[in-house]
Amino acid sequence: MRSLLRPAPRPGVGGHSRVLFTLAQCLPFAIALLVVGIELSPAHFLYTGPLLTATPALAAVTMGPKGTIWAAAFALAVSVTTATYNQAWGNQQVYTNFLAILLVSAASVTTSSAIRTRRQGELDQVRRIAVAAQEVLLRPVPARLGPMRAASMYLAAETGAQIGGDLYEAVQTRFGVRMIMGDVRGKGLPAVRSAAAVLGAFREAVHYEDELAEVMNHCAAAFRRECAVPGAVDQQAECFVTAVVAQVPDGSVVQLVNRGHPPPLVLRQGKVQALIPTSPLPPLGLEDFIIGPPAKPESYPFVPGDRLLLHTDGVVEARNRDNDFFALPEAMEAVYARNPLEFLEQLHQGLIRHTEGWLADDVAMILLDRLDEEVGEQVGADADSSSDRRD
Incomplete structure (x- = not known):
C-alpha cells in the first residue's frame, strides 16, 4: 500500500x-x-x-x-x-x-x-x-490473493493527513476474493469514523455471508447506526457512502454490487471496459430511494490476463489547470507494468502530472491481476520459498 x-x-x-x-x-x-x-x-x-x-x-x-x-x-x-x-x-x-x-x-x-x-x-x-491510525483502519492489501496478484494505493488530500473518507479492503474467503471500495461524503474525523464503521462491518460479514448483497446490507446497517450517533457525522450535511463490493469466485468472472460508486474498470488486451451496473442503486444511507426487490450481484467476465481496477471518484474527478478531468481509461491503456504495484505507481505519476501535485479529493485504488493457473501456482511457490528464506 x-x-x-x-x-x-x-x-x-x-x-x-x-x-x-x-x-x-x-x-x-x-x-x-x-x-x-x-x-x-x-x-x-x-x-x-x-x-x-x-x-x-x-x-x-x-x-x-x-x-x-x-x-x-x-x-x-x-x-x-x-x-x-x-x-x-x-x-x-x-x-x-x-x-x-x-x-x-x-x-x-x-x-x-x-x-x-x-x-x-x-x-x-x-x-x-x-501512520499508526492508517495501519489500523486501512490495512495493506496482500500482494497475493488466491489466483491473483494485488496492490493498493491511498493518497489523502487533507493537509497533513494520511487518512480520510475513502475506504477499501480485499480479503481471501471461502467464497473467493472479496473486496470493497467506498467513499464517505465529507472530510475530517466524522468521515474517518464512518469509514471505520463500514469497514468493520465488511470485515466481519465477508467471511460468513453467502450472498454478496447481504455483505453490502451489513455495511449499510453499520453506516446507519453510525449516522444515528449524535455528533458522529455532520448533521447538517447529507449522510451517505458510495460503495462497490466485488467478489472473484473460482470461475472467470467478477461479481459486483454497486451502490452509487464509480464503476470498476477492466483492462483486457490493451483496452479498458467500465463495469457499469444495469440497475443503478443509490449510495449507502439513501436506502429509501431503492424501489423493487433487493439487489443481486451482477457478473462480468474476468479472465486470466485481465486487470481489474477499483477506485474512488478522487481519481476520475481530478482536474488540471484547464479544469479537464483525469482520463483514467486512457491512462490505464498507456501504462505498461508487469506487476500491480508498478502499474499503480505509474497511474499515480500520471495523476500527479495531470494535477501538478495538488489533489482536491482523496484517492484510493485497488488493482487485481488475474493470473493463468500455471503462472499462479508458480507465483505462489515463489512466495512460499521467499517466506521460508526469511524464516
Whole structure:
C-alpha cells in the first residue's frame, strides 16, 4: 500500500489560502521596493527607516530562516543604495538604520529557526500517529490473493493527513476474493469514523455471508447506526457512502454490487471496459430511494490476463489547470507494468502530472491481476520459498 501526505489544494480547486500565503511572502519585498520608490523620488525627505527595519521581521513569519536572511540582505542593499543616491553618508540616522536592520534580522532568524524546529517536531509526531491510525483502519492489501496478484494505493488530500473518507479492503474467503471500495461524503474525523464503521462491518460479514448483497446490507446497517450517533457525522450535511463490493469466485468472472460508486474498470488486451451496473442503486444511507426487490450481484467476465481496477471518484474527478478531468481509461491503456504495484505507481505519476501535485479529493485504488493457473501456482511457490528464506 502506498500513502502520501498531500499539501493544501491548489488555487481554483479550493486553495484560496495558498494565494494569500504567497501574497504574505511577497509583502516584505514589496515594502522594500516601496522604500526605493520613495527614496529615489522628490519625497525622499520622508523617514523610511522603520519600514526597512520591519522587512526581516515580516519575512520571518512566512519564509523561514533562509527567506528571512534574503529579506534582510535586500533591506540592507536598499538602505546602502538609497543612502548613496541621496548622499546621506555621515548622517547618524543612516548608521542607526543599519544597526536596527541587523539586530531585527538576527532576532528574526533565531525566532524563525526555533519556530520551524518546533513545528517540524509537531508535524513528525502527527505523521507517526497518522501512520499508526492508517495501519489500523486501512490495512495493506496482500500482494497475493488466491489466483491473483494485488496492490493498493491511498493518497489523502487533507493537509497533513494520511487518512480520510475513502475506504477499501480485499480479503481471501471461502467464497473467493472479496473486496470493497467506498467513499464517505465529507472530510475530517466524522468521515474517518464512518469509514471505520463500514469497514468493520465488511470485515466481519465477508467471511460468513453467502450472498454478496447481504455483505453490502451489513455495511449499510453499520453506516446507519453510525449516522444515528449524535455528533458522529455532520448533521447538517447529507449522510451517505458510495460503495462497490466485488467478489472473484473460482470461475472467470467478477461479481459486483454497486451502490452509487464509480464503476470498476477492466483492462483486457490493451483496452479498458467500465463495469457499469444495469440497475443503478443509490449510495449507502439513501436506502429509501431503492424501489423493487433487493439487489443481486451482477457478473462480468474476468479472465486470466485481465486487470481489474477499483477506485474512488478522487481519481476520475481530478482536474488540471484547464479544469479537464483525469482520463483514467486512457491512462490505464498507456501504462505498461508487469506487476500491480508498478502499474499503480505509474497511474499515480500520471495523476500527479495531470494535477501538478495538488489533489482536491482523496484517492484510493485497488488493482487485481488475474493470473493463468500455471503462472499462479508458480507465483505462489515463489512466495512460499521467499517466506521460508526469511524464516
